[in-house]
Amino acid sequence: MEMLNIDSLKAIIDDAQSIVLTVHVNPDGDAIGSMLGMYEALLQQGKNVQMVVDSPVPHKFSFLKYADRVQPPEALQSLEQPDILLVLDASTFERIGKVGEVCKAPIYNIDHHISNTKFAAGLYLVPEFAATGEIVAHLCEQWHWPITPSMADALYLGIATDCGFFKFSNTTEHTLRMAALCVQCGARPQVVSEHVELTSMNRLAIMRKALANVEFPHDGRVGIIALDEELMALAGDDTDGYVDLVRNVEGVDVAVLLKAVGPKTTRVSLRSKATDVNQIAGHFGGGGHIRAAGCTIQLPLEAAKAELLKELP
Ligand code: 5GP
Ligand code: MN
Ligand code: MN
Numbered sequence: 001m002e003m004l005n006i007d008s009l010k011a012i013i014d015d016a017q018s019i020v021l022t023v024h025v026n027p028d029g030d031a032i033g034s035m036l037g038m039y040e041a042l043l044q045q046g047k048n049v050q051m052v053v054d055s056p057v058p059h060k061f062s063f064l065k066y067a068d069r070v071q072p073p074e075a076l077q078s079l080e081q082p083d084i085l086l087v088l089d090a091s092t093f094e095r096i097g098k099v100g101e102v103c104k105a106p107i108y109n110i111d112h113h114i115s116n117t118k119f120a121a122g123l124y125l126v127p128e129f130a131a132t133g134e135i136v137a138h139l140c141e142q143w144h145w146p147i148t149p150s151m152a153d154a155l156y157l158g159i160a161t162d163c164g165f166f167k168f169s170n171t172t173e174h175t176l177r178m179a180a181l182c183v184q185c186g187a188r189p190q191v192v193s194e195h196v197e198l199t200s201m202n203r204l205a206i207m208r209k210a211l212a213n214v215e216f217p218h219d220g221r222v223g224i225i226a227l228d229e230e231l232m233a234l235a236g237d238d239t240d241g242y243v244d245l246v247r248n249v250e251g252v253d254v255a256v257l258l259k260a261v262g263p264k265t266t267r268v269s270l271r272s273k274a275t276d277v278n279q280i281a282g283h284f285g286g287g288g289h290i291r292a293a294g295c296t297i298q299l300p301l302e303a304a305k306a307e308l309l310k311e312l313p
Pocket of ligand 1: 269294296
């Protein structure tokens with residue numbers, strides 16, 4: 001494993017003629033935005049580039065240019081193996097799902113997760129950046145790669161979604177400068193936020209039911225919102241953002257979203273004001289950032305909640 005700097009990363013990309021891009025399963029705005037930005041940049045550099053992801057692109061991000069070119073892992077079996085697999089916004093090998101099994105090329109990783117497990121042959125890691133989209137914008141700026149309006153929308157979306165539209169503690173001057181660079185290059189903040197924040201009556205109905213059962217244990221320092229199997233069936237893959245319903249409640253340090261993704265499998269999202277939730281997620285085999293992390297617990301929802309609460313202050 002080699003830690004890359006901006007020059008050694010450039011040399012690796014320059015040397016590769018064919019590149020497959022991938023991101024973590026259940027991709028968020030940063031995964032999709034950073035990948036689409038990098039995809040178009042690499043096309044401009046004359047590369048043979050494909051995007052292969054082990055999850056569909058969520059509908060709310062499908063307005064971005066080239067989102068329809070993202071292919072499932074099976075596609076890689078018919079493609080020739082690329083020179084390199086470039087993994088964006090994923091901190092562990094498991095997070096890229098089946099792509100890791102079907103792609104045999106050497107893996108390079110561009111990421112911002114403090115919990116990165118250094119699984120790639122080469123890693124360009126910038127944990128002080130709020131988003132992988134912020135890294136890609138920075139690379140384009142430093143390498144004098146032009147940012148087209150469609151790349152700008154994608155990178156802006158990545159940056160904005162990972163820092164809660166510039167509200168979270170990971171928002172820095174550099175984050176805002178890269179967002180400004182995107183806007184200068186044609187990104188449309190209003191169009192991006194309208195797509196990302198678009199909601200539905202179904203989602204409001206789910207929120208109403210989930211809000212009816214929120215809990216504030218540990219003297220109100222923890223806020224828990226849960227999507228049980230019934231609500232998960234109604235929500236489909238549109239399960240982002242529910243954790244935000246409890247994170248700003250006065251006195252809450254750690255906000256928790258529990259999702260029953262199977263009868264004995266619970267997905268956990270953690271957000272915090274003070275506690276290191278990367279460490280708590282790490283206790284359950286997950287990770288992320290100090291103030292935003294996630295993990296999967298192989299227990300039914302109520303049992304997972306009990307185990308999690310033992311680890312929370
Ligand atoms: P979310 O709660 O939005 O799914 O994830 C919050 C942060 O934690 C993101 O940066 C995400 O990449 C990371 N994360 C979420 N789930 C996992 C997981 O199971 N493993 C690891 N390593 N990171 C995760
Ligand atoms: Mn992500
Ligand atoms: Mn990210």
